[in-house]
Amino acid sequence: MPTVSMEDYLKALYHLESRTPRVSTTALARWLHVAPASATEMLRRLAAWQPPLVHYTPRHGATLTPEGRRLALRIIRKHRLLERFLHDILGFPWDAVHAEAERLEHAVSDEFIRRLAALLGDPAYDPHGHPIPGPDLHLPPVTDTPLLHAPPGVPLVVKRVSDRDPGLLRRITELGLHLGQRLIVLERTPYDQLLHLQLEPGGGRAVVGPRLAQSIFVQQVEPPITPPPAAPLEAHR
Amino acid sequence: MPTVSMEDYLKALYHLESRTPRVSTTALARWLHVAPASATEMLRRLAAWQPPLVHYTPRHGATLTPEGRRLALRIIRKHRLLERFLHDILGFPWDAVHAEAERLEHAVSDEFIRRLAALLGDPAYDPHGHPIPGPDLHLPPVTDTPLLHAPPGVPLVVKRVSDRDPGLLRRITELGLHLGQRLIVLERTPYDQLLHLQLEPGGGRAVVGPRLAQSIFVQQVEPPITPPPAAPLEAHR
DNA sequence: CCCACAATTTAGGCAACCCTAAATCTGGAG
DNA sequence: CTCCAGATTTAGGGTTGCCTAAATTGTGGG
Numbered sequence: 001m002p003t004v005s006m007e008d009y010l011k012a013l014y015h016l017e018s019r020t021p022r023v024s025t026t027a028l029a030r031w032l033h034v035a036p037a038s039a040t041e042m043l044r045r046l047a048a049w050q051p052p053l054v055h056y057t058p059r060h061g062a063t064l065t066p067e068g069r070r071l072a073l074r075i076i077r078k079h080r081l082l083e084r085f086l087h088d089i090l091g092f093p094w095d096a097v098h099a100e101a102e103r104l105e106h107a108v109s110d111e112f113i114r115r116l117a118a119l120l121g122d123p124a125y126d127p128h129g130h131p132i133p134g135p136d137l138h139l140p141p142v143t144d145t146p147l148l149h150a151p152p153g154v155p156l157v158v159k160r161v162s163d164r165d166p167g168l169l170r171r172i173t174e175l176g177l178h179l180g181q182r183l184i185v186l187e188r189t190p191y192d193q194l195l196h197l198q199l200e201p202g203g204g205r206a207v208v209g210p211r212l213a214q215s216i217f218v219q220q221v222e223p224p225i226t227p228p229p230a231a232p233l234e235a236h237r
Numbered sequence: 238m239p240t241v242s243m244e245d246y247l248k249a250l251y252h253l254e255s256r257t258p259r260v261s262t263t264a265l266a267r268w269l270h271v272a273p274a275s276a277t278e279m280l281r282r283l284a285a286w287q288p289p290l291v292h293y294t295p296r297h298g299a300t301l302t303p304e305g306r307r308l309a310l311r312i313i314r315k316h317r318l319l320e321r322f323l324h325d326i327l328g329f330p331w332d333a334v335h336a337e338a339e340r341l342e343h344a345v346s347d348e349f350i351r352r353l354a355a356l357l358g359d360p361a362y363d364p365h366g367h368p369i370p371g372p373d374l375h376l377p378p379v380t381d382t383p384l385l386h387a388p389p390g391v392p393l394v395v396k397r398v399s400d401r402d403p404g405l406l407r408r409i410t411e412l413g414l415h416l417g418q419r420l421i422v423l424e425r426t427p428y429d430q431l432l433h434l435q436l437e438p439g440g441g442r443a444v445v446g447p448r449l450a451q452s453i454f455v456q457q458v459e460p461p462i463t464p465p466p467a468a469p470l471e472a473h474r
Numbered sequence: 475c476c477c478a479c480a481a482t483t484t485a486g487g488c489a490a491c492c493c494t495a496a497a498t499c500t501g502g503a504g
Numbered sequence: 505c506t507c508c509a510g511a512t513t514t515a516g517g518g519t520t521g522c523c524t525a526a527a528t529t530g531t532g533g534g
Contacts, residue, residue, distance in 0.1 A: 026511060089356065108337075108340075241521075241522090261481080272522070274484080276482095278521080
């Protein structure tokens with residue numbers, strides 16, 4: 001695999017921080033497919049940066065500093081705008097844009113990105129539904145949840161899908177799912193091993209396993225003010 | 238300055254070979270702004286490649302092998318298509334596209350270039366008038382000559398300009414010159430120190446020194462047999 | 475024909491990445 | 505409160521580039 005740059009480490013830290021406030025060396029290494037020792041080395045470098053890009057306490061993980069977060073978001077902006085370009089203008093399928101953008105994001109200048117954003121009409125989301133940080137690097141709040149944890153019986157919309165695994169994206173497409181797709185969770189088998197879905201409109205059916213259900217993010221369609229008092233099917237978490 | 242990759246060495250060798258069949262270490266090093274020792278090192282590596290990318294005789298310079306030339310042309314194709322894109326679609330001024338393309342050419346995939354070429358309508362020339370190798374890496378024969386050596390008194394057209402020096406490009410623009418510009422060499426002072434030009438139509442005048450005159454390539458207007466290929470899309474800004 | 479000088483290569487180092495194998499911590503089970 | 509397994513870091517190397525300084529070598533002028 002191609003070598004991983006400092007920028008990739010910042011991006012990875014940013015993504016991982018949304019799950020755990022402190023990111024462990026191992027989690028970082030696994031995310032980037034490098035050896036733990038390589039992650040340690042880079043964390044030391046990032047912490048030694050002037051100004052520091054991470055707070056790093058050996059053996060206790062790391063967090064991005066504001067400056068580190070700023071740099072991470074700049075790259076994420078580049079990445080997602082490039083994905084829009086690759087998809088909308090060059091016509092790449094959505095399972096191919098990630099890998100291509102991954103290489104380009106390190107090569108494009110800020111000026112390039114300014115012009116590209118203007119050309120694309122300052123899009124707010126990438127082809128997988130991830131929000132694109134604005135020029136000021138702001139992001140809208142997250143309002144979707146993994147399909148895996150979505151309540152059954154209520155109408156949902158697909159808002160976002162993970163993009164790192166092309167195979168996953170292809171499977172999602174094959175299931176007839178796409179951004180904006182409406183669906184309802186009909187039934188979940190014990191331990192969330194399988195989710196039975198009804199796609200709307202058209203009433204198609206689909207069954208997804210937990211890995212897929214964790215990679216698809218949905219939102220309720222009629223934003224509920226009052227949760228239905230009727231006893232719902234038991235909710236697993 | 239950013240680090241220079243193996244691909245850059247191949248490109249440099251390709252360009253330099255059009256001047257001297259055998260390229261010296263020093264010429265290569267100067268072209269890439271690296272120390273001679275760095276060029277020596279890379280020549281050894283390129284010659285040790287499997288298959289060899291250069292024929293290298295220590296102390297007597299190097300030549301590209303067919304395989305090396307093929308790789309060089311692939312990158313040049315990427316570079317020039319990217320320049321067209323940056324200029325025509327993103328609106329970069331023509332003195333800025335080279336530097337940007339220089340970074341991007343190493344990051345884009347072949348698939349990206351296929352799609353980009355289609356989007357652009359398979360252009361034959363980059364914004365500076367350099368021919369773009371086709372997918373088969375073929376190039377049209379060179380039919381232009383440096384303005385410096387153009388005959389006086391006959392109508393000429395600007396066909397191509399060197400692109401490595403943004404300052405030069407800016408000066409060319411300021412002089413009122415652009416691709417397709419018609420002109421006549423009125424007079425050359427001894428030793429080609431200065432060329433007096435008449436621009437047509439409009440009859441403007443310009444005086445250029447030898448450096449500029451060597452960076453501008455022209456062709457006589459009443460073309461011998463072959464009609465000039467379609468000029469690249471509109472002129473730069 | 476020789477020798478000095480310019481061109482080139484060699485020697486020895488540095489930076490950013492990577493890895494494996496061998497220490498060394500840390501935290502949770504008992 | 506101990507002890508161990510897993511997590512992490514350290515040690516020692518590798519690769520692609522780059523550089524300076526010190527040999528070399530080839531060649532053109534005398």
